[in-house]
Amino acid sequence: MINRDAKKRKFILKFGIYLGLGLISLIYVFPIYWVFVTSISGFKELMFEPPKVFPNAPTIEHYIYVISSSKYLIFLKNSLFVSILVSILTLIMSVCFAYALSNVRFYGKYFLSKTILMVYFFPGILLIIPLFQMAQKVGLYDNLISVVIVNILMTLPFSIWTLKLYFDDIPKEISEAAKIDGCSRFDILYRIFLPLVLPGLATVAIYSFVVSWNDYLFPAVLISDIDHQTLAVGIAGWTSSYSINWGQIAAASIMTIIPIVIFFASVGKLFIKGLTGGAVKG
Amino acid sequence: MVEADPPFVGLNNYIKILWTPEFWEEVKLTIIWTGSNLGLIIPIGVLIALLLNQEYKGKSFFRTWTLLPWMFPIVVTTLMWRWMLYPVSGVINHILKQIGMITAPIEFLSDSSIAMFTVVLVNTWRWTPFVAIVILGTLQTIPKDIYEAATVDGAGIFQKFFYITLPHILPSVIINSFILMLWLFNMFPPIWLLTQGGPSRATMTLAISIYKKGFQIFRMSEVATLSIILLIILSITTWLYFKFVGGKWGRLND
Numbered sequence A: 001m002i003n004r005d006a007k008k009r010k011f012i013l014k015f016g017i018y019l020g021l022g023l024i025s026l027i028y029v030f031p032i033y034w035v036f037v038t039s040i041s042g043f044k045e046l047m048f049e050p051p052k053v054f055p056n057a058p059t060i061e062h063y064i065y066v067i068s069s070s071k072y073l074i075f076l077k078n079s080l081f082v083s084i085l086v087s088i089l090t091l092i093m094s095v096c097f098a099y100a101l102s103n104v105r106f107y108g109k110y111f112l113s114k115t116i117l118m119v120y121f122f123p124g125i126l127l128i129i130p131l132f133q134m135a136q137k138v139g140l141y142d143n144l145i146s147v148v149i150v151n152i153l154m155t156l157p158f159s160i161w162t163l164k165l166y167f168d169d170i171p172k173e174i175s176e177a178a179k180i181d182g183c184s185r186f187d188i189l190y191r192i193f194l195p196l197v198l199p200g201l202a203t204v205a206i207y208s209f210v211v212s213w214n215d216y217l218f219p220a221v222l223i224s225d226i227d228h229q230t231l232a233v234g235i236a237g238w239t240s241s242y243s244i245n246w247g248q249i250a251a252a253s254i255m256t257i258i259p260i261v262i263f264f265a266s267v268g269k270l271f272i273k274g275l276t277g278g279a280v281k282g
Numbered sequence B: 001m002v003e004a005d006p007p008f009v010g011l012n013n014y015i016k017i018l019w020t021p022e023f024w025e026e027v028k029l030t031i032i033w034t035g036s037n038l039g040l041i042i043p044i045g046v047l048i049a050l051l052l053n054q055e056y057k058g059k060s061f062f063r064t065w066t067l068l069p070w071m072f073p074i075v076v077t078t079l080m081w082r083w084m085l086y087p088v089s090g091v092i093n094h095i096l097k098q099i100g101m102i103t104a105p106i107e108f109l110s111d112s113s114i115a116m117f118t119v120v121l122v123n124t125w126r127w128t129p130f131v132a133i134v135i136l137g138t139l140q141t142i143p144k145d146i147y148e149a150a151t152v153d154g155a156g157i158f159q160k161f162f163y164i165t166l167p168h169i170l171p172s173v174i175i176n177s178f179i180l181m182l183w184l185f186n187m188f189p190p191i192w193l194l195t196q197g198g199p200s201r202a203t204m205t206l207a208i209s210i211y212k213k214g215f216q217i218f219r220m221s222e223v224a225t226l227s228i229i230l231l232i233i234l235s236i237t238t239w240l241y242f243k244f245v246g247g248k249w250g251r252l253n254d
Helices: A002-039 A043-048 A061-069 A072-103 A109-121 A128-137 A144-168 A172-180 A185-196 A198-214 A217-222 A231-240 A246-276 B012-018 B021-052 B059-071 B074-084 B091-098 B115-139 B144-152 B157-186 B189-194 B206-215 B220-250
Strands: none
Touching: A002 A246, A002 B021, A002 B059, A002 B074, A002 B115, A043 A246, A061 A072, A061 A246, A072 A109, A072 A144, A072 A185, A072 A198, A072 A231, A109 A144, A128 A144, A128 A217, A128 B206, A128 B220, A144 A198, A144 A217, A172 A185, A185 A198, A198 A231, A198 A246, A217 A231, A231 A246, A231 B074, A246 B059, A246 B074, B012 B220, B021 B059, B021 B115, B021 B157, B021 B206, B059 B115, B074 B115, B074 B189, B115 B157, B115 B189, B144 B157, B157 B206, B157 B220, B189 B206, B206 B220
């Protein structure tokens, strides 16, 4: 009797779990599916007919238009430039910084490590006016380099702290042994530490790439020429034109998220591990 | 954009702003925006994390794909919601009509009485996965044998949740709520891309107001004043947090 009761309860629990997961998936997958449907529906179908689960006459006209006649490829080039540069520079700077915080003794270390966290607490909108005026004064206004610099400012605190936690977990004995064997500080970092914190490096690289790829505020403020604009602001700009063509926006959106999906599907597990676990564990 | 040789005005800018009713209206909207977002995102995020932490098939698949919407450009997800929320050609009104819940289309984004509500829901959709994944990471650090011991002692599901799970994840929940609160307080893109602060200032939070004043009507001194006021509010909040909460539960002061 008790056994049957327990079985029944277990079944109800399992059922509940799958029901919940199904509901969450529906809520999160449907909008993305809907953008896809929009991107392959004809203009007339979108505007004058009730929405359908799948278009009667799927078409790729929006994709062709976006690639051949819009500034999509220019935006893409700018976005790639910013994101790749940001993730490389963030990686180099945060490795050096985190290594110092975790393994080098110097005056004001505690204060410094807390202060960089404070930068993280006061984001975006507070900084746009000073950044805008500074960029104008030093002649970097309307130049993608300014967007790169500002994005690094935003990605560094998180990256430094992530890597610091990884470095902290490496036993001190390892670096001491290496020092006795005649390794220089740089050798220890390069040959021993970096291979051990590979998941952390992946986390930082993905994080900074995605943050700068998705950033809207800073390019909107710092870039004025449409030919220097990044994807996020460029696509958003299409909605302020006289008539909004949602098919084209949907097509551009799908093409913008495809790199992230591919990227994430291949190394996403590593990223989530780094984001949630932190630390060197087998 | 800034006068070549601006005169020194002392605290006049601050006095002027603190005396306008619009400013207090914006403060109120910012608090409503931050509070309702937090009130939705944190509980739902914890719930999803608990769900994802169960044993089931396809675990890593679900975990990866739950975080995906957060990785998409905010512009993409927000514009996509704007398209789905259209009164006539939008799919959400269509579905609601089909299942007979409404007869006339709802003006989700242009009705000033529900615009804020809509914007909050869209933002909740975007940020919940992030909280869920972070809490999930904390959940996984709870040793399994505690639960086993509790089961042997005859604890039920709710007892296990309130006496084991909740105390374990509380520090992480508190620190994440705090960081999220600071982000929400300044959050700009979702509101801007959905309503631009409208209709008739119904979603005009301080962040939107700063951007509008700075880059549409170019009142830089007013913007600088607002930014400093915002900075003071946030600094006080942060200080209070570290003094009263952070040391006890947040584990930030170790």
